[in-house]
Amino acid sequence: MEVNLYSRADPARDLGSGVANLEIGLRLRYEVRREFAPYAGVVWLRRYGAGNIPGAAGSDQNELSLAVGLRVWL
Numbered sequence: 923m924e925v926n927l928y929s930r931a932d933p934a935r936d937l938g939s940g941v942a943n944l945e946i947g948l949r950l951r952y953e954v955r956r957e958f959a960p961y962a963g964v965v966w967l968r969r970y971g972a973g974n975i976p977g978a979a980g981s982d983q984n985e986l987s988l989a990v991g992l993r994v995w996l
Contacts, residue, residue: 925941926941927941927942943969947965949963956995959992960990965987966987
């Protein structure tokens with residue numbers, strides 16, 4: 923889980939002060955060996971009004987994404 927907060931507005935980057943977004947993710951990993959583990963998961967992102975300048979062009983408030991990857995230790 924991740925939360926991004928901004929203490930002051932930055933109009934050049936279309937950011938207001940306050941909570942900008944909340945991200946929650948869940949991943950399933952299978953360890954072939956401790957050093958090699960592929961994973962798949964889902965990530966949900968919610969943007970809040972305080973962290974985004976109201977009226978941002980075409981901004982969707984909710985996003986759902988799939989995540990796939992490979993964890994490797996050397």
